[in-house]
Every structure is written in structure tokens, then in C-alpha cells.
Amino acid sequence: MAAPDSNTTDNKIYALINYEDPYVQPLILAALQKRLPESSYKIITSVSQLPSPSSPLLQWVQYESIDFDHLLSNPSTTLSNAYIIRKALIRKHYLSTTIANWITKYPDSVLKRHVKPSVEFEVDYAEFLDDALVEAWELKEAWGRNESQEDEKKKEWWILKPGMSERGQGIRLFSSEEELVGIFEEWDPESDDEDEEEEDADARSDAGGGIGSTGERKAEKEEGNGIITSQLRHFIAQPYIHPPLLLSPPSPTPTPSSPSPLRKFHIRTYILATSALQVYIYRPMLALFAARPYVPPWDDVLQTDRDEAMRAHLTNTCLQESGDREGSVGLFWSLPDSLPAQPDLGSVKLESKPDWKDKVFEQIKSTTGATFEAAARGMSIHFQPLPNSFEIFGLDFMVGIEPNGQLNTYLLEVNAFPDFRQTGEELSGMIEGLFEGVVNRGVLPFFGVEAKGGEREDGMVKVLDIDLGRR
Template identity: 55%
Template sequence: MAEQKSSTGKVHAIIDYEDRYVQPLILAALKARMPADVLVLMQSISEAPASNAKLLQWKQYESLDLDHVMENSQTSLMNSYIIRKALIRKHYLSTTVSHWLSKNPESCLSKNVKPSVEFELDFAEFLDDALVEAFELRESFEKNEELEESEKQWWILKPGMSDRGQGIRLFNSEEDLTAIFESWEEDSDDEDAEHSGDERQNDDEEDEGNGVMTSQLRHFIAQPYIHPPMLIPAPFASADRKFHIRTYILAVGALKVFVYKPMLALFAGKIYTAPWESEDPNEELASHLTNTCMQTGEREGSVHAFWSLPDDVPGLPSQWKQSTFDQICRITGDMFEGAARGMMVHFQPLPNAFELFGVDFMLDAEGTPYLLEINAFPDFAQTGDELNSIVQGLFEEVVDVAIKPFFGLATQEEQTLERERMALALDINLGRN
């Protein structure tokens, strides 16, 4: 039986983001942008008047009713794609970049994404085998043996499925890398000893938990460490601290991609020092990691609105922020097109879905932005209360750009309007509408 169009103009919405910071901001955005006589808030799909009623789900990924979305493609909209590993898993992301560059060598990704070395490893004793095909790493290690400390190439290690900065380490030799994995094994052994007497209430649940941890600590990527990074001098409040840019990206249907202009600058907890200036940089990660979720008492003042950063930075033109934003838009467009066209098994945009991604970029001392990672369901709370208007504005743009057009609520003027806060980075037709 052919799918029926909804006969009612009402939009029934289930908003359950399971986040005390985010939930009220989403609701406020919907009420501010949606016609009051159209929006109907519900707790469950069972409350909808008909199976083909216009329905919006804005929930955590695990809570979405995927079957309803797939069975009602004309009337049911959700806030996540189902398959997007090509973007949000670090080892898949590096493969996406390499595949796209093999066919499009002129892409900006060749300049704005550091090449990655991928490998798999279960135990430190097998590191030699894991690095057999990691030619770039082995070549770097050999060169480093002949160089002074300040001249050596440093690498950053990232577990393929970790987030919030977990598992990130710095190294410049095979000995360093071996020590990192051995320390993880020691930590794991200690944890096993601590919990060996615990009762197992649910064997399946415990197996699943071990599976997640195993997958986190099996796939790894190593990338050249970005040094020197861009640093903003005094009298700026976070002077001489490393920072990254958090950009919010909205992907709509199959496929438009927008870059939200109000961005964040997230600063490390301590003043930057080069890796070789510490006896063990992995004991001093607070000067290298800009993930504010890992900061405790020093987190205060670590988050700034990007456009509030000083115009005057030594060695850079006064328009460096606009130049950075323009480059971020180009990088984003190429990255999502590369995933959509080159990794179709692992990124499948749906016409009746949208998704917000938190995309991180790092600037080097010359002002060149490098893509670090792409996060699904980003941690909006790191924005803090002082800057929550940035997140509020983002959700309002989502309503205008992704939700109202899908349900036929956007006027012709709204559909053709060039938006001040949203820059269109990609507009392609994947033939799935």
C-alpha cells in the first residue's frame, strides 16, 4: 500500500534529549520558530492521531524509533542519520579522506587534514607486527634517532572510537609508543584485580561492556602533531594557551550541509609548552589537550566565542577569523561530499533526517585550519551558561532550515533567504528524495 500524505497541518513532536542543558533550549527554539497552532508536543508515538501524522523525533540516537521513520518517509522526521561511521569514527574518517583524495587530489582536504596512520593492536607485545605496514611511523622513528629533541617529529595517538580526549597520547619513538600501550595494560590488570570479586548480575551486559572497551582500544590512528599551534598573546584572558575551534555543522536530508557561523574557541587548561620541554608530555597533557570536559578547576575561562577573539595576532592578517571561517566551510563541504560519494556504505544520508555534528579544527601558527574530528551528538553543555545563546541560536536555525521545510511550513521567502548565521557548504542530490 502506498504511503499516504498526512491530511492534517499539525506537527506532532517528541522532544526527549535526555540532557538538562539541551532540552529546554530545543523546546524554546521550537516554540519561538514554529507556529503556535501547528506544534503539538507528545510523549510517545502512540499519541499520534494516525500512523501518517506529521511527526518529529528529537531524541538520543538509541531512543529513536527508526522503524517509524523508515516506514513514513514523507511525514516522519528525526534528528539523526542511521549510518554515519565514515565521519564520526576516527579510523573511518581517515579512510574517507584518503579515498576522496585518491580521486580528487585537488581537494582542500590534502592541505587541511593531517595524514593518518591506522593500525590495530590488542597487546603491547604485538606492536612490531602492528607497525609492519605503518611506513610513515617507522620512517619518522628512524629519522628522529638522528635529530635533536627540538627537531624531532612528534605524533599524537588517538583510539579510533574514543571521545572527550580519552586515550590521547604523544610520542616520537617506538619506545614511547610501547610504553603507552604497556601502561594501559597495567591499568587494565589493576582494574581486573579490583573487580575480580564482584558479582556478575548480568553476563550479557558485562560482555557487551567489554566489547565496547576492546573496540576502543583496538583501532588506533596516529597523526603528526600540530606544532607550533596558533597562540593568542597577552593581554587576552587565555593568552599563550593552545585552543581548538568547535564548529557546529547541520546536515539536512540527502544532502545539504550548513556551517553555523557562531563558533567556539576551547582553550587548554595550561599555558602551551612544546612536547620536548617536558620530561614526559603525557604527564603534562593539560597544556596539549583542549577538551574542556577533561578540565576541572582550571576550566573557568576556557571557552570563548570565536568571533570575540582578538583581530590582532602576530604574523596573521587582521581578517584571520573570516579567512578561517571560509576555509572551514570549504573543508566541511569536501569532507561531507567525500563521505557521501566515496564511503556510501558507511554514510547514508536520509531525506527525512537531519543531524547536528560538532566538528573540531586546530589552527597552526600560520593560521592554517586542520580538521581534527567530527562528533555526533556533541556535548553542548561545554558551551556553558554564559554562551548558551550560541546553542539556542543553533537550534533556532535547525528549526528554520531542517524542520519547517520538511513539513511544508517554510515560506518561499524563507527558503530562498540567505541566512546570516548559517553558511551553505554543500548542496548535492544523492537521488534519495
């Protein structure tokens, strides 16, 4: 860890805190107030307010607002809340490559068990899908097996994810080539005139052509179903996790004649990566539930009303209406110790043990550490941790049920600048605790400041500590 330059006359930390989010901003300020001695720092509103370029500076702002020139010019005195380059983690198609390369090099890696293999492809329009899937052998083999399978329940289902989308946008389910083609036809432009219009816009854009750069017009056209088509060009397809572990949401609304319906959920885990490179998991975690009771992917509703059916499969609360969001977010460690009977397991018997959450957490820890190491060592061009930076990531995990009845936890994705508002007002104390842990582990050591009130338990669990040789 670096320390403030000894030639600096002013050792006060100048803190530029502007997260541009009314939910997050006061929680960051409260965490600083709790952990930093009052005399050790001063809030500023601009880098221009520094007494000198070498004055100790903490930048905790949105990524686009970070003064990276100042950060790189003052590596021993300036700390920022984001790494410059981290595509190897936060872009789904890059993450897929990161993990595939790591497993090839280390076949015994835990990632082989806890990340579904992916098929990557690029496509602009549905008419080019055949060309894009020329080498998608896994998909074609699955489709072939499905054609000879009369039992719908035994067909292999896949989940399609746009590589650069956020908040669950553009996610679809499919089990055949026809269904995949139908998905892309939904996103195709409506007319040749629109094609020409978009090509003209592309020519004036730095982003490139096709779906990946058609701009705000298409985003507005598709806004109703949560798809931003300007982000749809790179895709991954993965085997769908079925059956997932199903539980009742935190605030169910059962009817007098029936028990609480079981729903699909995922676990949101907050991760602190600091310097080059230590990684911590924040032990308090969230359980985010789908808006509707679970139905299997082969249910008829997926064919008749795709948007409604996906509400049972998508657990990202950003896509839910305000009424659906109520009761959809809870604390992972408050989930029941004993698991309810699960549907669609056939002859499989679920192993329900009181310590199932501890086992899931152990899997999350090992998978997280391996993922960040794979990105740092195997994709160093696309993930470059800096000694004078830290960053909070949101990792999403889903618990599936294996054929032997045991639980297995899968990494879904890695999010930069996660949406903390999903936590809600009632659980905002959890996020403030996260920020206190970030200050303890990411801020105080860099500036060489002792924590206000001394050391205390902060819920941060270290899962990776490697030296990448960056100073």
C-alpha cells in the same frame, strides 16, 4: 524535501522532544516556539500518542531513543534528528579512511592540505604492537629520522588517538617506538587473572575481544586519567600540529609581573546536515582553550608528569576540572584581530593580518563541504543520509602555523551529538540560535510550514548541496 501526505487528516506536527539533557532540552523547545506557529505543532511524549501512523512526526531525541522503524515506514511524514549510519564521519579510523580514499581519487582536493595524514592500526595489547605496525611505514621512517636527530626541537612528534573514543580520552603524544610501546603498556591488564576474567566477559559479549570490549571494570579502573579502555582497539596516529597558533584565553589571570600566558586552542564548529544532502555551517563558533599554558611536546614535563603535560595540549574542556573550565571557552569571532608574537617559531615570521579569522573561516567552509561530500560519495556504505532526517555535528579544527608563516586550518574530528554544555550558561544564547537555524533549514522545509515571524538571518551558511538520488 518531502511534504506531509495529502491523505493525512491531521496536518499538525507532533513533536517528540526528549533530548535527556537539562541544558539542551529547554533550548530546543524555545527554538521551536520562536520559529513554529503555535497552532502548527503539538508536544507529545511517545510515538504511541500519534492519531495515526502517518501523522506528521518530529523526533528530536537521543540517538538510542529514535524510533527508526517508524521513521523508515513513514518517510514522507516522519523526520528525525539523526542519520542511522554515519560512521564514515564520527569514528576516527573510518574518517581517516574516508579522507585518504578521497584524496587518492581527487589529489587536488582541499582535504589534502587541511587534514593531517593518518596511520591506522588495530592492537589489543602492547606485546602485539610490532605486528600491528608492520605496514606503518610513515611511522617507522619518522622514528628513523628522529634517531639521527640530536636537536630535540627538530624531531617529528605524533599524536595517538583511539578510533572510537570521545571527549579527548586516550590521546597521547610520542616521538619514538619506545614511547609508543610505553603508552600501550600503561593500558595493559595488571595480571593474568584479569586477562582470564576479561576473556570470559568477552565470550558473553556481542562486542568482540581485546581492549575493544573489556567493559565497565577497566573503564572504572582508568577513570581517574580520563581513559575508557573499552574503546581502545582501533587507533590512528597523525603528525602533531606544531607549532599551533597560540592565544590568550578569554578570561586570563595574568600576574602583575607577566603578561597573559598563551595557550593552545581549537575551534568548535556546529554543522547541520539535512536531507540527502545539504550541509550548513553555523557561523558563530567557539574557541576552546587548554587548561595550561602551552609547552612544546619535547618539554621534559611530558616525560616526568604525562597527565599534567597533556593539560597543555588537550583543548577539550570535557577533560578539565571545573576551575580550569572557567575562562576556557570564548567566541571565535571575539578573538583578537591582531595576533601576538608566537614562541618556538625560530626564523619564521608569523603573518598577522586583521582578516585572519575570515581566512580561517573560509578554510573551515571548504574543508567541511569536502569532508561531507567525501563521506557521502566515497564511503556511502558508512554514511547514508536520509531525505527525512537531519543531524547536528560538532567539527573541531585547529589552526597551525606553516613554515612560510601563514596560517593553515586542520580538521581534527567530527562528533555526533556534540556536548553543547561546553558552551556554558553565559553563551547558551548561541546554542539556542543554532537550534533556531536547524528548525529553519531542517524542520520547516520538510513539513512545508512557514516560519513564525517570516524569514530572518539565522547564521547558517550553506557549504554543500548535492543530490544523492535518495527519495
